[in-house]
Structures are given as C-alpha cells and as structure tokens.
Amino acid sequence: EPEVTQTPSHQVTQMGQEVILRCVPISNHLYFYWYRQILGQKVEFLVSFYNNEISEKSEIFDDQFSVERPDGSNFTLKIRSTKLEDSAMYFCASSEFAGLSYEQYFGPGTRLTVT
C-alpha cells in the first residue's frame, strides 16, 4: 500500500543551525502539507502546498521556514536558524485532491531535537 515516507526519523541539531526535513508523498497525490506536534501538545498545521506554491500557512510558519518541491518526488521543509522551541515531531502529509474532501495521509514523522 502506498505511503508517505519521511527522512530522517530523528534529527538532532544545535540552535542556530539550518535543518532540512524530507518527505516523499504518495506518488499520485497533488497536495502536500507539513504539521508539527510539540511533545504533549496538539498536532498543528504549518503549511499547505500545491502546484509549486504555498496555498496557506499558519502563524507558526514565519520567515525561518520554507518549503520546496525540488524534484518530482521530494517535498522538503527547511528551518533556517533553529530555535529550542522548534523541537517537535514534524509530520508531512499528502492528499490526492483538495476541495472535495480527500483525506490526508501522514508520514511517520521526523523528531527534531534542537539543543
């Protein structure tokens, strides 16, 4: 069964460093999302992406964050200068369509630890 994959599963970085989290969405999906979950808290929406541009972003998704689809399969989230409070589980999700209630499928997540 097709699934969303994410790498790495765990990333440890020092404050101020740049990190890139990678996702491979399900192959026929067109809509891509990043969410994060700080330990013990809710899953929070960060950004949605379609047709090579951001569709919507939350207040969390400030200038330190960027997303890219560098080729036909990968979808990346970059954090330019990490802060301690960026430590969280980051989930990538994809859906076949949007606007017609198609479910979003989630990847296994990348646990980011900023020290």
Place this chain on the structure above:
Amino acid sequence: EDKVVQSPLSLVVHEGDTVTLNCSYEVTNFRSLLWYKQEKKAPTFLFMLTSSGIEKKSGRLSSILDKKELFSILNITATQTGDSAIYLCAVESKGSGDKLTFGTGTRLAVRP
C-alpha cells in the same frame, strides 16, 4: 479561530468494553471531520465524515457526525488491547489550503 475540543482527555477500560469518544468543533467554513488513530508516531486515517446522520463503520469502529450540534462521536465496541492509542479528531476547513485543525486527542488505554 477554528477550534476542536475532544473529551474525555483520557480513558481506561477493560477488554470487551465499549467506548464513546467525543469531538465538538467550531469552524468558520466546515468541509469535513476526520478521525485518526495515533499509536507511536504518525496519525493513521480512520474516517472522514461530511454529512450529518450517516454512520461510517469499519469493523468494531463507527463514527457519526451532527452538523447542527457541531459534534461527532467515535464508538469502539468490544475493545482490544490493540485499540490502545490516542484518537485524534480533526476538522478540515474550506479555503485555499484545506488545512486540518486538530483536537488534543483522547488517550485510550485498554487493559487485558
């Protein structure tokens, strides 16, 4: 601001019990409500509900939506230890991004 509230926050039951998990929401442009099961990492999709009063069923799990009263329930009958997880309710809002707004989840523990 869209809001999703789940109750109870946590629940401990014994195998064979039936449980009902609740989700209420306030969303500006409602499109659908989704239930996910989160065990160790990724939320795994259970149900998507868009219409009131139509029950969705998958094995021992079922769910229904009430768009007038703005809530949904997730029922699990004859619970098993493998049902132990956090159950997340999320609401999808219409708009350019179709983002999901999640509740805090209900942590279910099923004891043998």
